């Protein structure tokens with residue numbers, strides 16, 4: 416399985432840009448980035464990568480109050496995706512390669528979501 420990584424451009428302690436790549440396609444020459452496995456940036460900020468028409472991870476538990484950012488990690492030219500709450504809590508616009516969308520889970524609960532373009536793409540965030 417290809418591991419996915421998220422490249423973080425860090426400035427002043429804030430995440431100002433998020434890009435993603437796999438270790439298969441990752442190349443040198445991108446300065447100022449650090450590589451971390453997808454999912455955790457810090458204790459209150461998590462990443463879900465969208466890759467190969469699936470959410471990675473497809474189920475993620477986070478502390479209530481956390482922000483989850485979905486990042487479209489597909490190869491350029493791949494069909495767009497969304498992250499769309501099953502209960503209308505959030506709904507992203509179409510995301511293309513490198514696109515991202517964030518939602519903060521202020522309350523506890525289990526939140527199912529899907530891709531509106533490909534409704535077979537399912538995921539779940541559990542805020543606890």
Ligand SMILES: [Cu+2]
Pocket residue numbers: 468495496497530531532533536
């Ligand atoms: Cu999709």
